[in-house]
Amino acid sequence: MKKGLLILSVAALGFAACGGGFQKGPSGLLYNIHNDVKGDSIADGDFISLNIIAKTDGDSVLYNSYELDRPSQTFVSKPAYPGDLFYAIKLLSKGDSATFKIDLDSAEAKGQPKPATIKGKYIIYTVKIEEVIHKDTADEKGFQSKVEAYFKAEGERSKNAEEKNIKKYVADSKVKADALPSGLFVATTTEGKGIQPVVGDSVVVNYTGKLLSGKVFDTSVEADAKKAKIFNPARAPYQPLSLIIGKGNVIPGFDEGVLKMKKGGKATIIIPSKLGYGEQGMPGGMIGPFTPLVFDLELVDVVQKNEVPTAAPVVPVAPAK
Numbered sequence: 223m224k225k226g227l228l229i230l231s232v233a234a235l236g237f238a239a240c241g242g243g244f245q246k247g248p249s250g251l252l253y254n255i256h257n258d259v260k261g262d263s264i265a266d267g268d269f270i271s272l273n274i275i276a277k278t279d280g281d282s283v284l285y286n287s288y289e290l291d292r293p294s295q296t297f298v299s300k301p302a303y304p305g306d307l308f309y310a311i312k313l314l315s316k317g318d319s320a321t322f323k324i325d326l327d328s329a330e331a332k333g334q335p336k337p338a339t340i341k342g343k344y345i346i347y348t349v350k351i352e353e354v355i356h357k358d359t360a361d362e363k364g365f366q367s368k369v370e371a372y373f374k375a376e377g378e379r380s381k382n383a384e385e386k387n388i389k390k391y392v393a394d395s396k397v398k399a400d401a402l403p404s405g406l407f408v409a410t411t412t413e414g415k416g417i418q419p420v421v422g423d424s425v426v427v428n429y430t431g432k433l434l435s436g437k438v439f440d441t442s443v444e445a446d447a448k449k450a451k452i453f454n455p456a457r458a459p460y461q462p463l464s465l466i467i468g469k470g471n472v473i474p475g476f477d478e479g480v481l482k483m484k485k486g487g488k489a490t491i492i493i494p495s496k497l498g499y500g501e502q503g504m505p506g507g508m509i510g511p512f513t514p515l516v517f518d519l520e521l522v523d524v525v526q527k528n529e530v531p532t533a534a535p536v537v538p539v540a541p542a543k
Contacts, residue, residue: 249305249332250325252344259317267357268298269369270311271376273350279342283451289437291387292380292510293352295373303332307347319350377501380512388492388514391434397490406475407492408482416485419524421468425480426523428462432516439508462522473498476517483521491517 244252264270271293276284287294301309306329310322323344330336355372358365392399392407399409419425430441438450444460447453465471467480475493483489493515495501503510 244321244323247305247310249303249328251305251310251328252323252325253310253313253320255313255318255320257317257319257350259315261315261317261354262356263315264298264312264351264354265356266298266300266312267359269295269353269355269357269365269372270298270351271295271353271372272311273352275348277346277348278340279344279346284345286437289433289435290508290510291433291435291513292376302334303329305329306332306334310347311349311351314349314351316351316354320348322347322349377511380510381501384495384512384514387434388494391514391516392492395490399490399492402478402482404475404478404497405494406478406497408479409490409492410483410487411490412486412488414484414487414521416487416521417524417526418484419467419481419521420527421481422527423467424464424525424527425467425521426462426464427480428520428522429476430518432518433508434514434516437508462520466527473515475515479517479519480521483519485521485524488518488520491519493517 244254247253272295273287273293275286275288278284298311299308301312303309305325307322307324310320310324314320323346325344326336326340327343353372355365355368388407395409397409397411399407401407428442430438430443430446432438438446438452441447441450441452442460442462444453444458447460463472468477470477473493475491475497478497479489479491479493495512495514498515499509499511499513501511503513509515
């Protein structure tokens with residue numbers, strides 16, 4: 223943390239020690255810096271990469287970047303009010319870690335609506351600052367080049383680690399998975415007794431998609447959605463995905479995995495990024511560049527392309543771009 227003007231301004235706002243190792247900040251902010259590395263503090267407009275866990279008072283996890291196998295990245299905004307999360311983050315520098323308690327009642331009083339689903343007094347953030355690129359107003363182009371170089375380096379890191387991470391997942395899961403020439407892994411958990419689909423057939427599939435960390439990002443199964451705490455009432459009723467297989471309606475690895483199954487069968491497939499969302503990942507989503515995926519599949523039905531398919535609701539799985 224910077225030891226100059228920032229400390230003076232913090233002192234002027236009346237920070238003081240409080241119980242449990244936390245210190246008091248403005249608007250009910252409580253903070254505890256666990257690791258304080260010397261360096262320039264984060265400022266408005268800086269680019270930061272950080273690992274962050276957000277929880278409620280009752281330890282309900284709202285967000286966990288560690289489950290996504292990559293840190294979060296953002297440009298630092300001017301705080302909406304003294305004591306919000308960006309205000310707290312600006313107390314840190316690269317390498318620092320801390321816990322912040324953001325007072326929701328104070329936030330509401332400052333014009334930040336309290337989330338209806340959160341009943342406690344605080345949202346609790348545990349953060350570790352992995353990288354900081356300080357904004358350079360005198361060289362905006364140079365600043366943007368540094369940010370682009372960071373993303374390129376992170377992409378290369380993920381790319382180089384992907385094969386090793388997949389092999390480790392297969393070994394740790396202790397399932398018998400067949401490695402296909404494409405790079406897809408298929409582990410049959412229940413052998414189907416019905417017909418095997420071919421390209422152009424209509425299929426009905428239950429699926430649960432996960433990252434290697436086990437974090438569920440999508441599912442057609444209501445029980446799995448509730449267990450993973452991603453249940454969305456607006457989506458109910460949860461029902462199987464219906465699609466014509468092998469026509470690019472889903473990511474290539476999903477197509478290939480289903481084509482290896484028989485009606486009534488269940489399988490787990492591990493999809494390398496080249497058969498998923500590739501080097502771009504899913505924009506705005508939790509699937510980053512060079513991210514392998516795991517799908518638990520159940521092939522509920524197969525209607526051959528020369529037959530009339532029965533109607534079934536469609537739950538989209540976005541295809542690769």
